[in-house]
Amino acid sequence: GAVVSQHPSRVICKSGTSVKIECRSLDFQATTMFWYRQFPKKSLMLMATSNEGSKATYEQGVEKDKFLINHASLTLSTLTVTSAHPEDSSFYICSARAGGSQETQYFGPGTRLLVL
């Protein structure tokens, strides 16, 4: 299957700092990328959908000024957690899809964020 990478795999930061997470589709062009977060022993929760070259669409309850998403190219999307707080500590997972809604989504390995 297609490969999606994330960097970093884990990050620890101080409260108030910003953290950027990268998501790359390695062997295909991703017209759409998705960002999820997952708390311990919980399921994945969709945060936002981004299409290359356009603004991300955020799910209800997700602060777009807090979680900045940039999908600058067909192989790269970034999620920046701004002014991180301990409650932002979570497992962040991206996924990418090559074409339309009938196409399969492939997921990255996830980034574990710990805010102290």
Added chain:
Amino acid sequence: DAKTTQPPSMDCAEGRAANLPCNHSTISGNEYVYWYRQIHSQGPQYIIHGLKNNETNEMASLIITEDRKSSTLILPHATLRDTAVYYCIVRVATSGGSYIPTFGRGTSLIVHP
């Protein structure tokens, strides 16, 4: 809101077939059934998907009932590495109008020696 119902947990002996059921009684005619699994602390891994016909690949088989209201994922010879949470999902529309998988709680499968 997940549109699928799965048992919260199952267990299976190594080498035996693991049959994971899923109910999706409100599925629409053009919605696919997808199966993913998530091993602890990793991103979800795509397994298989189908619309109405049964499907098989190198990982698993997917059996979809004729009325499409339920399906079963079959791992023919489960190994310890198949221990994971298995998600059965049908795509639902996001607030942006895109159709994407929405994850429910899944089934925690434990394969024991």
